[in-house]
Amino acid sequence: MNTETTEWRNATRAFVYDHLLNKSRTSRVNHSGKLKSQRASFRTIEARFDCLVHAVGILRSKGFAVSSPQQFKAKHIHALVQYWENDNLSPVTLQNYLSFLRVAMRAIGKGHLVPKSAQLVSDPTKVVVSKTAIEDKSWSAKNIKLEDILPMIAAEDQFVANIVELAGAFGLRLAEATQQKLTDSSTQGGQLYVIDGTKGEGPGLCRSRPRNKWR
Numbered sequence: 001m002n003t004e005t006t007e008w009r010n011a012t013r014a015f016v017y018d019h020l021l022n023k024s025r026t027s028r029v030n031h032s033g034k035l036k037s038q039r040a041s042f043r044t045i046e047a048r049f050d051c052l053v054h055a056v057g058i059l060r061s062k063g064f065a066v067s068s069p070q071q072f073k074a075k076h077i078h079a080l081v082q083y084w085e086n087d088n089l090s091p092v093t094l095q096n097y098l099s100f101l102r103v104a105m106r107a108i109g110k111g112h113l114v115p116k117s118a119q120l121v122s123d124p125t126k127v128v129v130s131k132t133a134i135e136d137k138s139w140s141a142k143n144i145k146l147e148d149i150l151p152m153i154a155a156e157d158q159f160v161a162n163i164v165e166l167a168g169a170f171g172l173r174l175a176e177a178t179q180q181k182l183t184d185s186s187t188q189g190g191q192l193y194v195i196d197g198t199k200g201e202g203p204g205l206c207r208s209r210p211r212n213k214w215r
Contacts, residue, residue, distance in 0.1 A: 008067040012056055015068045016049045019107040051100040058083050069104050077101065077113050081120045091129045098127070170194075 020040075040048075052069050059066050059076055062083075066076060080101070084094055095117055102114040118124040139146070146168045154161035167177040170192050179196035 008056055008060065009053055011068040011070075012053050013049065015070055015104075016045065016052065020048055020104065021045055047096075048100045048103065051097055052104060055080050055097075055101065069101075070108060072101075072105065072110065072113065074113055077105075077120070085121055085123075085126060091127050094121070095127050095129060 056066055056069065058080060062079060064076060064079065066072065081098070084097060089097070098114060098117045098120060102111065105111050105113045114120070117127040121127055146164070150161055150165055153164055163174075163177045166172060166180065167174065170177075172180075172194065176194050176196070180192070180194065181196065
């Protein structure tokens with residue numbers, strides 16, 4: 001990595017630290033219907049940093065003299081959207097990139113540069129994400145039972161088999177199952193206290209599921 005690249009990467013990192021790391025919050029409606037402000041997770045902030053570095057790199061390759069998202073103007077946003085459209089990104093990826101840009105611009109008072117995604121792209125269908133499953137790909141729909149395939153997984157990789165069994169027993173997400181530090185007393189009473197890998201790094205208590213409920 002040359003000196004010039006290091007400089008603009010560091011400038012983008014400083015932008016994220018100053019405007020997103022310490023102030024980055026998302027608003028969600030909780031179970032009582034009230035709007036709750038919640039700080040973004042470090043994983044989300046890291047994803048935003050990667051996107052912004054990618055964006056600055058694209059603009060510099062196109063001849064724009066930018067070294068930080070702080071310098072973004074309307075012409076830069078349109079150039080990025082055009083580049084990503086031509087790159088045939090999936091609607092989800094394109095939506096995520098535009099969302100990251102929107103958060104960054106709002107943080108510095110330039111939210112008007114990134115309106116709704118459908119207003120930025122040449123074809124609004126490019127950012128339409130379908131939430132209706134075309135095919136049920138769940139294990140239960142395909143009559144796949146975890147206890148039947150665990151031996152096959154273990155034959156290939158015992159570590160992976162342990163993760164799959166843990167996820168099935170406690171209903172853990174992949175990140176939670178792979179990051180657990182188990183001890184002899186971790187699952188006493190059929191319960192597991194989960195900290196590492198949780199969304200928002202919030203701890204939680206999970207109860208084991210009967211084997212006939214595994215998926």
